[in-house]
Amino acid sequence: MLRAAASAAAAGALATGCDPHRDEDTGTAPSAGGPGPSGAGQVPPAPVRAARPPTRAPGLPVQIEHGPRTGKAVALTFHGAGDPKLATALLAEAERAGARVTVLAVGSWLDAQPRMARRILDGGHELGNHTLHHRNIDALPAAEAYAEITGCADRLRKLTGTIGSWFRPSQTRRATDLVVGLARKAGYPHVLSYDVDSLDANDPGAPAVQRTVLDSVGPGSVVSLHLGHAGTVAALPPILDGLRRRGLRAVTTTELVT
Numbered sequence: 353m354l355r356a357a358a359s360a361a362a363a364g365a366l367a368t369g370c371d372p373h374r375d376e377d378t379g380t381a382p383s384a385g386g387p388g389p390s391g392a393g394q395v396p397p398a399p400v401r402a403a404r405p406p407t408r409a410p411g412l413p414v415q416i417e418h419g420p421r422t423g424k425a426v427a428l429t430f431h432g433a434g435d436p437k438l439a440t441a442l443l444a445e446a447e448r449a450g451a452r453v454t455v456l457a458v459g460s461w462l463d464a465q466p467r468m469a470r471r472i473l474d475g476g477h478e479l480g481n482h483t484l485h486h487r488n489i490d491a492l493p494a495a496e497a498y499a500e501i502t503g504c505a506d507r508l509r510k511l512t513g514t515i516g517s518w519f520r521p522s523q524t525r526r527a528t529d530l531v532v533g534l535a536r537k538a539g540y541p542h543v544l545s546y547d548v549d550s551l552d553a554n555d556p557g558a559p560a561v562q563r564t565v566l567d568s569v570g571p572g573s574v575v576s577l578h579l580g581h582a583g584t585v586a587a588l589p590p591i592l593d594g595l596r597r598r599g600l601r602a603v604t605t606t607e608l609v610t
């Protein structure tokens with residue numbers, strides 16, 4: 353069923369939108385032995401940063417694709433799933449450069465990696481909802497789509513105290529009107545889309561990810577990226593360098609739009 357499809361996912365070359373070839377990726381695959389450059393087991397016992405409730409951005413559309421074009425900020429937004437070592441390495445690279453990111457977490461990933469919620473918030477990053485199982489939410493009957501949204505919201509509330517700042521639909525760039533309505537019913541005033549697709553889920557290599565992002569990004573951009581991909585981790589420092597050279601800062605999505 354879903355897991356069988358996910359484990360056979362090597363062929364998914366038709367990616368448009370957010371990682372459509374993976375229904376569920378909880379990062380439970382065995383990792384390579386030996387000490388990594390920044391171990392995933394180093395979550396400090398610090399108090400959890402306050403999790404933000406859903407963001408309301410007056411004057412912006414219900415479905416947000418980008419922030420103000422007149423400012424100097426961009427939002428790097430991540431599909432939250434995959435190997436926690438790669439996720440932790442990516443967050444550390446962002447923090448080293450003074451950047452903050454937005455992670456839209458898949459609920460089943462939070463079940464498998466509950467400590468990642470704290471790690472993301474403790475780094476000053478923003479956390480949101482990317483459905484429970486990362487199914488093609490625009491194609492689901494209303495009741496199932498709603499359960500996908502609230503299932504992830506429940507996990508975020510249990511781990512952080514709120515349902516997260518944002519909702520991003522799974523396997524699609526834009527939500528249908530039905531899904532937008534269901535997200536609002538679940539407590540999210542906006543649906544977070546994006547205007548720059550890094551195509552990093554296809555694993556094209558770090559130079560291609562860097563080029564794709566820097567060729568398209570501009571003031572106000574919301575960039576779609578993925579945790580759990582080594583090429584994305586390697587691409588992040590040069591992406592942040594390129595942004596800095598253009599006078600752009602990577603901030604949380606809430607900071608971008610409010």
Ligand SMILES: [Zn+2]
Binds near residue numbers: 432482523
């Ligand atoms: Zn996704």
